[in-house]
Amino acid sequence: MAGQLSLELQANPKRSGRQAILNLRATTVEILPPQSHPQHLNLQPLRVQVILACEANPPATEKPVSWLLLTTLPITGFDDIVQCLRWYSYRWLIERYHYVLKSGCGLEQLQLETAERIERALSTYTIGDGEPGVKTLWRGWQRLHDIAATWKLVST
Secondary structure, eight states: OOEEEEEEEOOBTTBOOEEEEEEEEEEEEEEOOOTTSTTGGGOOOEEEEEEEEEEESOOTTSOOOEEEEEEOSOOOSHHHHHHHHHHHHTHHHHHHHHHIIIIISOHHHHOOOSHHHHHHHHHHHHTTOSTTOHHHHHHHHHHHHHHHHHHHHHHO
């Protein structure tokens, strides 16, 4: 075992948020190219680091966390393992952020073609992020736009 880590787990639909003690293990493995690949003789094995994090003593009402992560990032010690797990623990927050951008803000519908344009849109959408949240604000903005358009229509 490489060690233990106390990590704050964010709430998600499958689990409540909590502080968890994780037992950590890590090793390096090589993944061979698939034999069925037409160029398998020309392909090199892929060297990856494997991290196993298993929750010690979870609450009785919760399923224990068990993460098996593969990374090509170098792992030279305990601190590298901890950094990979911290990044992974943010996954749910990142997924929710992407969901809000796609579903709430309609970012894909803008069909922005350059990184600069996407950055501008993201900057605009993240201003005032917090309660009530960008999704609610966006829907309210769209509703206000509809009301203003209707007012213009009936006023002329």
